[in-house]
Amino acid sequence: MSDKLIDVTEKEGVVRLTLNRPKALNALNSDLITELNKVLVELEQRSDLRAVLITGAGEKSFVAGADISEMRDKTPEEARVFASQALTTVKRIEHLPVPVVALVNGFCLGGGCELALACDWAIASDNAIFGQPEVGLGVIPGFGGTQRLPRRVGSALALDLITTGRKIDAAEALRIGLVNRVVPAGELDAVAEELTQQFAGNGRQAIRSAKQAIYDGMDQDLDSALALETSLFALALPVKNKVKAWARSSRSASRIFESAWYD
Ligand code: DAK
Numbered sequence: 001m002s003d004k005l006i007d008v009t010e011k012e013g014v015v016r017l018t019l020n021r022p023k024a025l026n027a028l029n030s031d032l033i034t035e036l037n038k039v040l041v042e043l044e045q046r047s048d049l050r051a052v053l054i055t056g057a058g059e060k061s062f063v064a065g066a067d068i069s070e071m072r073d074k075t076p077e078e079a080r081v082f083a084s085q086a087l088t089t090v091k092r093i094e095h096l097p098v099p100v101v102a103l104v105n106g107f108c109l110g111g112g113c114e115l116a117l118a119c120d121w122a123i124a125s126d127n128a129i130f131g132q133p134e135v136g137l138g139v140i141p142g143f144g145g146t147q148r149l150p151r152r153v154g155s156a157l158a159l160d161l162i163t164t165g166r167k168i169d170a171a172e173a174l175r176i177g178l179v180n181r182v183v184p185a186g187e188l189d190a191v192a193e194e195l196t197q198q199f200a201g202n203g204r205q206a207i208r209s210a211k212q213a214i215y216d217g218m219d220q221d222l223d224s225a226l227a228l229e230t231s232l233f234a235l236a237l238p239v240k241n242k243v244k245a246w247a248r249s250s251r252s253a254s255r256i257f258e259s260a261w262y263d
Contacts, residue, residue, distance in 0.1 A: 001057060005035045013050035014196045015043060022058035028111045028143075029067035033086050040092040050204070051196045052096060054119060055103035055188070056112075062104040062128070063112025068137070083142040086111065090118035090144055094215055097208040099199050103188045104128045104179065109167070114143035117152055120211065122178070123192065124170040125185035130178060131167035151218065153177050206236065 001007055007018040017039060019026045026032075043049060056062040066086075074082060093100050093115075102108075102119035108130045116122045116130075124130075132149065134141050141149070141162060150158035153176045161168070170182045183191045199207065209232040217225030 005032045006039055007057070008039060012200075013048055014053065015049065015051075016053040016055070018055050018057050019063060020057040022056075022061070024067065025061035025064035025107055026056040026058070026112070027064050027067040028086065028115070029070045030082060030085070032067075033082075033089055037085070037089040037092065040089065040096070043096060044092065049096075049098045051098050051199050052093075052100045053103055053192055053196075054093075054100065054115070055105055059105065059185070061107040061112075062102070063109070063115055064107045065110030065112055065133070066143075079142070086143045090115060093118045094120075097211065098204075099196075099207060099211070101192060101195065103192055104130075104170075105185070105188055110134055110141065110145075111143045114141055114145040114148065116179075117148040118144060121180050121195070123181045123183060123188060123195070124173060124179045125188055126170050126182050127185050128170040128173065128179075128182075129167050130170075130173045131165065132162045133165040133167070135163060136165045149178075209233075209236070 001018070001020060003020075005020055007020050009016045009018075017036070019028075019032060019036070021027060021029070021032060043052065071079070071082075099121060100119045101121040101123060102116040104116055104122055104124040106125065106128055108116055108124070108128055110131070110133055113130055113132055132141050132145050134145075140146060146158075146162065149161065152158075153161075157176050160166075168176075168178075170179070173179045174182045181191065213225075213229045213232050217228050220228065
């Protein structure tokens with residue numbers, strides 16, 4: 001592992017970002033957020049990406065929240081600037097045109113849970129612990145948690161977790177839909193590999209459009225959201241017609257479809 005705050009590795013278009021402050025359980029400080037933002041801006045420029053994986057260094061923690069030692073001395077104005085920077089950064093994750101998967105390898109608290117919520121997928125190790133403990137510190141979630149958590153698990157459960165600050169284990173996180181899968185600790189990488197292979201077999205533009213339809217549509221009334229889906233669906237049709245019918249459902253068809261899209 002490098003000594004950078006974010007260790008970036010890549011294999012066949014799948015970029016893995018490891019948040020690297022293991023001694024502080026990968027708590028998010030300003031430097032780490034600035035670095036994450038920078039890496040995401042670079043990834044936004046790339047058309048050859050297939051997926052992004054985000055995880056924490058070490059075996060104990062994904063991210064144990066915002067860095068409390070840095071937070072406690074902030075003035076309200078400094079807190080506002082910090083939260084806006086963090087929000088801009090996590091929004092970049094949602095807007096990446098490829099699936100972003102949080103590999104939650106342990107504590108996933110506060111800002112860490114909010115980071116995982118901004119990812120399209122979350123796979124947790126069976127020893128992962130989730131929570132939004134901010135109210136215990138006299139603050140509220142400030143990196144999108146009050147908005148993304150109810151959208152993910154419903155407002156009743158979001159209110160439960162945010163107003164009590166209670167921690168939940170991976171099994172409960174799976175049951176309430178906070179994560180997509182729970183796997184034995186040590187198997188996260190193998191499952192991520194399987195998942196990214198599945199993404200790779202599908203049309204890149206189709207994934208991008210599906211992501212856009214889902215996220216943009218959720219914030220609109222149903223009719224507008226359905227119109228958005230129709231537009232994104234229709235955009236694909238002239239391209240689809242170039243694909244021979246026999247190949248439509250195959251892996252190679254996805255590739256033809258995709259290259260045609262970029263013609
Ligand atoms: N920030 C900074 N350092 C942290 C940290 C955090 N969130 N979480 C853990 N660490 C550090 C510990 O201080 C310790 O450092 P050393 O003492 O070794 O130097 C090291 O990581 C290992 O932690 P522990 O020794 O405590 O490990 P344990 O296994 O015993 O306990 C734990 C693990 C995750 C249960 C415990 O570390 C813990 O409760 N951590 C805090 C979790 C938490 O409450 N996170 C914050 C969530 S709220 C704001 C104010 C607050 C916020 C935002 C803005 N403003 C005023 C602007 C808060 C936002 C949040 O994210």
